[in-house]
Amino acid sequence: MTGRPVLHADADSFFASVALRTRPDLAAVPVAVVAHVYIASANYPARARGVRSGSLAQDALRQCPELILIDVPRAEVEEVGDALFDIFHDSARAVEPGSIEEAFLDVGADDLAGAAEAGQTLRRRVARELGIPISVGVGRTKLMAKLASRRAKPDGLYLIDSDEEAALRTTLPIDDVWGIGATTLQRLGRIGVFRLGDVDGIPRNELQHVCGTAMARRLWRMRDGTDDAVVRPVEQRSSLTAEGSTAGYARPDKTPAELAAACVERLCHRAERAGLAGTGITLTLRPETGGKAIVLKRTLVAATTGRDTWLEVAGDLLAGAVVPRLAGLRVTLTGLLPLDRVLHTLF
Known part of the structure; x- marks a missing residue:
């Protein structure tokens, strides 16, 4: 290893x-x-x-x-998600986000035992400071770490050691490999690939034809243990997103304008907390009947965290669009810059 x-x-x-x-x-x-x-x-x-x-x-x-x-509780969810990543960044050399509540971490440990100890410390800290449970997986590669976190749930830690890893690289069901879509799974099944070790019996050109060159290479690397093990941090956050639904449980329905305003308020609060300002805004409207989302965008000349500015822009975008009945909407503050760079730009 x-x-x-x-x-x-x-x-x-x-x-x-x-x-x-x-x-x-x-x-x-x-x-x-x-x-x-x-x-x-x-x-x-x-x-x-x-x-x-x-x-x-x-x-x-x-x-x-x-x-x-x-x-x-949208506002609380977003705040806890931000706080969770603050703890991740404070606990690791590198953090690679996967979603609002998950990430790969490089904690600088030299061996699995040290990584597991760091994982337990992380779990205790999150429980103490945020009041939520997290599960942590430890492995030599991202695949193994993600498989381990699944086995750790709920509220636990699981470590995949070298012996278990060697077995998994033969016996792991293909549908347990994240990132493989239903269509590709069906195609692989038709040529007899149901477990990771089954790729050994498939000619390389046939596997590439069935699932594409990139996926075939990914499967080969997983099979031979050379799959991705590098945690790639996001050096600077480029956007922040908030969303909401028109209808909810035991609360009054909200209009698109009310939803957009609530999302903008939360985004500005989170941007200020993170020391960031945005240069653009995107509204993504989800029609109640399904179908293609409606996307509205605008970019400003200078970055700002001003609530009044973004509330006005969001209102203008909605007023200028034909808005159907919505299931919900998402607001994204884009082109984020650290506040010190905004000051240099303005002066």
């Missing part, structure tokens, strides 16, 4: 965990948070009863009549 071990840290049932921080009395009962009319996240007691993210709230209630539904 060469190189430093990789950690994969992933918050458990993130939206639900955030919503339950102030409701410890609900920790052991089925709970799910709702975005529009869909389940956004379910805690583990709810999952044990068959409740799944993406299902309709009414279907989830039929599946589990005692299920408690809570509207997604």
